[in-house]
Amino acid sequence: MSFNHYNTPNIKQETPYTLLPLKSWFPHQTPLLIAGPCSAENPDQLFNSVKDLKLSGAHIIRAGAWKPRTRPGAFEGKGNVALSWIKEVSTAVGLPAITEVANPQHVEEALKAGIDFFWIGARTTVNPFLVQEIANSLNGVDIPVFVKNPVNPDVDLWLGAIERINKAGINRVAAIHRGFSSYEKHLYRNKPFWEIAIELRRKVPALPLICDPSHICGNTQLINYVSQVALDLQYDGLMIEVHNNPSQALSDAQQQLTPTEFKELVQKLVVRSASVDDVFELSKLEDLRDQIDEIDAEIIEKLAHRMNVARTIGKYKKKNNVAILQPERWEEILRTRTQSGIEKQLTREFLLNLLNSIHLESIYQQTMQMNIDSEKKLEQ
Numbered sequence: 435m436s437f438n439h440y441n442t443p444n445i446k447q448e449t450p451y452t453l454l455p456l457k458s459w460f461p462h463q464t465p466l467l468i469a470g471p472c473s474a475e476n477p478d479q480l481f482n483s484v485k486d487l488k489l490s491g492a493h494i495i496r497a498g499a500w501k502p503r504t505r506p507g508a509f510e511g512k513g514n515v516a517l518s519w520i521k522e523v524s525t526a527v528g529l530p531a532i533t534e535v536a537n538p539q540h541v542e543e544a545l546k547a548g549i550d551f552f553w554i555g556a557r558t559t560v561n562p563f564l565v566q567e568i569a570n571s572l573n574g575v576d577i578p579v580f581v582k583n584p585v586n587p588d589v590d591l592w593l594g595a596i597e598r599i600n601k602a603g604i605n606r607v608a609a610i611h612r613g614f615s616s617y618e619k620h621l622y623r624n625k626p627f628w629e630i631a632i633e634l635r636r637k638v639p640a641l642p643l644i645c646d647p648s649h650i651c652g653n654t655q656l657i658n659y660v661s662q663v664a665l666d667l668q669y670d671g672l673m674i675e676v677h678n679n680p681s682q683a684l685s686d687a688q689q690q691l692t693p694t695e696f697k698e699l700v701q702k703l704v705v706r707s708a709s710v711d712d713v714f715e716l717s718k719l720e721d722l723r724d725q726i727d728e729i730d731a732e733i734i735e736k737l738a739h740r741m742n743v744a745r746t747i748g749k750y751k752k753k754n755n756v757a758i759l760q761p762e763r764w765e766e767i768l769r770t771r772t773q774s775g776i777e778k779q780l781t782r783e784f785l786l787n788l789l790n791s792i793h794l795e796s797i798y799q800q801t802m803q804m805n806i807d808s809e810k811k812l813e814q
C-alpha cells in the first residue's frame with residue numbers, strides 16, 4: 435500500500451489576499467513618506483512638529499494618541515482629545531493623517547474623529563485575539579490599515595495579522611517594518627532582520643512595504659543609513675518620527691528627528707531600481723553587515739570591560755606592591771589563547787598580534803591607574 439499524499443506535487447499556493455497596489459491609493463507618492471511625532475502631546479507641539487512636513491516632501495502625517503508604554507506611569511498619550519488635534523493639523527497642513535489603533539474602542543474613536551489611516555502597533559500584532567477584534571470592528575469600513583511587524587521575529591504572525599485585516603474586507607493594507615526586539619541592544623533598538631521583511635514581500639508581492647527606521651534605530655544617528663538601505667531594498671516608503679523639540683519629547687525622545695533634519699534626510703535619499711532577486715541578495719548582505727556591526731560593538735564593549743578589570747588589577751598591584759609585568763602569567767595567556775583561537779580557525783599570527791596589542795593597552799591602563807593614584811596622593 436502506498437500513501438502518495440506524502441508526495442504532494444509542489445502546487446503554487448493560492449493567495450488568500452485581495453490587495454490593492456499602493457499605486458492605486460497613492461499614484462504619485464514614491465516613496466511614500468509618513469512623518470510626524472511619536473505622540474500628539476499638545477496642539478502647539480503637534481502643529482510645530484508637522485507644519486513644514488508637506489514642503490519637505492511628506493505625504494502623510496503620523497502621531498500617536500494612545501501610546502503602548504513598556505512600564506506603567508510613563509506618558510500614555512492624550513487619547514481622544516489628541517485625535518481632534520491630529521485632525522485639525524492634518525486639515526491645516528493639507529495632508530492626511532495616520533494614528534495607532536490598538537483595540538475596537540480606538541477604532542471607533544479614530545473613525546469618529548475622521549482620521550484617514552490607521553496603523554496597528556508591534557505590541558498589538560503579536561496578539562491574534564486583539565487583531566481579530568480590531569478586524570471585526572473594521573468590518574464594512576473602507577480605510578487603509580498599516581500593520582507593523584510583531585515585536586518577535588515571526589513572519590507568519592505578521593502575515594496572520596495582515597490576513598485578518600484583509601479578510602475583514604480592507605483591501606488597502608500595507609506592512610510596516612519596525613524591527614524586532616532582542617535582549618541585547620548594541621546598535622539598534624530593534625534589530626532589522628531585513629530578510630524577514632523581504633521574505634514577507636516574497637510571500638505576498640502585492641503587499642506594500644514601508645520601513646520605520648525610527649523604531650529600528652532608537653537613535654537619530656543611523657536613521658539616514660537605515661532609510662537608504664530600505665530604499666535600496668525596494669521598500670515602498672518610510673515612516674519617520676519628527677518632533678519640533680526632540681529632547682523634550684514625552685515619548686521616544688532619542689529617536690525623533692527635527693523638522694530640519696527630516697527635510698535634509700529627504701533631500702539625500704536616493705531612489706534606485708533593482709530586480710526582485712537582487713533585492714533578496716542585497717537583504718542577505720545587509721543582514722550580514724548588521725551582524726558584523728553588532729559583533730564589532732560587542733568586541734569594543736568587551737575590550738573596554740577587560741581594560742576596566744586591568745585598571746582594578748593595577749590598583750591591587752599598587753596596594754600590594756606587585757610588579758605590573760608578570761612574564762609567566764603573560765606566557766600562560768599567550769599559550770592558552772592562541773591554542774583556543776587556532777581551534778576556532780583563527781591564524782597564529784593574527785592571534786599573536788591581537789593579544790600583544792591587548793597586553794600593551796592593559797599595561798598602559800594599569801600604569802595610568804597607578805600614576806593617577808600617585809598624583810592624587812601628591813595633591814593631598
Ligand code: PEP
Binds near residue numbers: 502556557649
Ligand atoms: C510608534 O510608532 O510610535 C509605536 C509605538 O510603534 P511600535 O508599535 O513600532 O513600537
Ligand code: MN
Binds near residue numbers: 472473675685686
Ligand atoms: Mn514612537
